[in-house]
Amino acid sequence: MAKIDLRNLDRHELTELLRSWGEPSYRADQIYNWLYRNLVLSVEEMTNVPVKLRQRLTEETSLSNIYVQERHCSPDINTVKLLFSLADGQAVEGVLLRYRRWFSACLSSQAGCRMGCAFCASTLGGLARNLTVGEMTGEMVLLAREARQLGGEVRSVVLMGTGEPLDNYNNVLKFLAHITEPSGFNLSYRRITLSTCGLIPGIRKLAKEELPLTLAVSLHAPTEELRNNLMPINKVYPLSELIAACYQYAQTTGRRITFEYALLAGVNDSAYQAQQLADLIKGLLCHVNLIPFNPVAESNFRRPETSRVEVFYQVLRQEGISVTVRRELGSDISAACGQLRRRVLKEGASPP
Ligand code: SAH
Numbered sequence: 001m002a003k004i005d006l007r008n009l010d011r012h013e014l015t016e017l018l019r020s021w022g023e024p025s026y027r028a029d030q031i032y033n034w035l036y037r038n039l040v041l042s043v044e045e046m047t048n049v050p051v052k053l054r055q056r057l058t059e060e061t062s063l064s065n066i067y068v069q070e071r072h073c074s075p076d077i078n079t080v081k082l083l084f085s086l087a088d089g090q091a092v093e094g095v096l097l098r099y100r101r102w103f104s105a106c107l108s109s110q111a112g113c114r115m116g117c118a119f120c121a122s123t124l125g126g127l128a129r130n131l132t133v134g135e136m137t138g139e140m141v142l143l144a145r146e147a148r149q150l151g152g153e154v155r156s157v158v159l160m161g162t163g164e165p166l167d168n169y170n171n172v173l174k175f176l177a178h179i180t181e182p183s184g185f186n187l188s189y190r191r192i193t194l195s196t197c198g199l200i201p202g203i204r205k206l207a208k209e210e211l212p213l214t215l216a217v218s219l220h221a222p223t224e225e226l227r228n229n230l231m232p233i234n235k236v237y238p239l240s241e242l243i244a245a246c247y248q249y250a251q252t253t254g255r256r257i258t259f260e261y262a263l264l265a266g267v268n269d270s271a272y273q274a275q276q277l278a279d280l281i282k283g284l285l286c287h288v289n290l291i292p293f294n295p296v297a298e299s300n301f302r303r304p305e306t307s308r309v310e311v312f313y314q315v316l317r318q319e320g321i322s323v324t325v326r327r328e329l330g331s332d333i334s335a336a337c338g339q340l341r342r343r344v345l346k347e348g349a350s351p352p
Pocket residue numbers: 117119120121159160161163164165195196197198216217218219260261262291292293294295296336337
């Protein structure tokens with residue numbers, strides 16, 4: 001019989017499982033507390049749970065079988081990248097980014113990705129599979145332990161690791177509900193960012209959930225033609241329709257959308273293209289996050305000179321658009337999406 005992954009269960013489901021085993025409800029409270037407040041990695045550590053119940057838990061349940069396979073820490077300890085191995089030999093990445101005294105956790109939602117963006121390392125081997133709720137929760141636990149070791153805690157989550165979150169919609173939404181549970185991680189939706197390459201049906205569905213999270217949309221190009229070349233998904237959901245869906249999203253939710261724009265030298269980084277971008281999104285409740293391209297070994301794209309980034313930034317500012325250049329974090333430890341996973345898959349490393 002397949003074991004039940006405890007981290008797949010939300011609080012209510014955990015309580016139901018223990019009830020079905022004839023246990024009092026406070027046992028669920030205790031176990032939930034061990035899992036998401038104490039961040040334990042095994043049932044044996046739950047010392048106030050009777051030995052017999054621990055035995056049953058060990059026999060019939062598991063804890064997502066996600067392990068830290070590699071740990072890379074930047075010299076200033078502001079970025080820690082973890083490579084996780086999963087039960088079936090898949091690998092995904094998670095990153096911890098320090099913001100003063102608290103941390104942001106960047107998580108993967110899929111092993112691989114099928115969106116095929118030309119500049120992104122995550123997509124090079126295609127999609128292997130969706131991550132389960134338990135596996136994403138496992139990433140969160142392992143990153144939260146790391147943060148604790150560094151003297152802080154995870155206060156925000158960005159779904160910007162490997163994968164397209166809206167391509168794993170149900171698991172991602174359940175995972176988010178799980179980590180916002182007050183007696184567990186107690187994260188606020190306001191500190192959660194979900195990043196999508198622009199799956200319009202998913203954006204429409206998400207708008208109806210009425211969650212105060214931040215939706216980030218990867219644009220990377222101001223015209224249909226260029227976006228078709230960089231992001232194949234544009235042939236299915238074209239820029240014009242995507243922008244219309246963003247208008248609708250902002251209107252329905254009242255939330256500001258973040259547009260991500262990776263600057264690729266000589267491809268999408270001219271002042272003229274900045275103007276085209278401004279014209280495209282002017283009037284929309286939004287913020288633009290410029291990301292100087294993080295070089296990927298397998299691609300020919302390059303990062304623009306700082307002066308070009310500055311010009312692009314200034315054009316948007318002058319058009320009255322809220323814009324920031326993403327802080328450079330972790331390029332020294334291949335923190336760009338999918339790069340670590342890619343290297344390990346290529347080298348054929350096996351899980352422990
Ligand atoms: N599938 C989601 C999450 C991807 S990762 C999405 O497409 O939004 C988060 C962001 O990093 C995306 O905007 C993605 O396009 C961008 N990105 C991917 N590879 C990059 C690289 N090498 N340098 C800079 N940004 C990159």
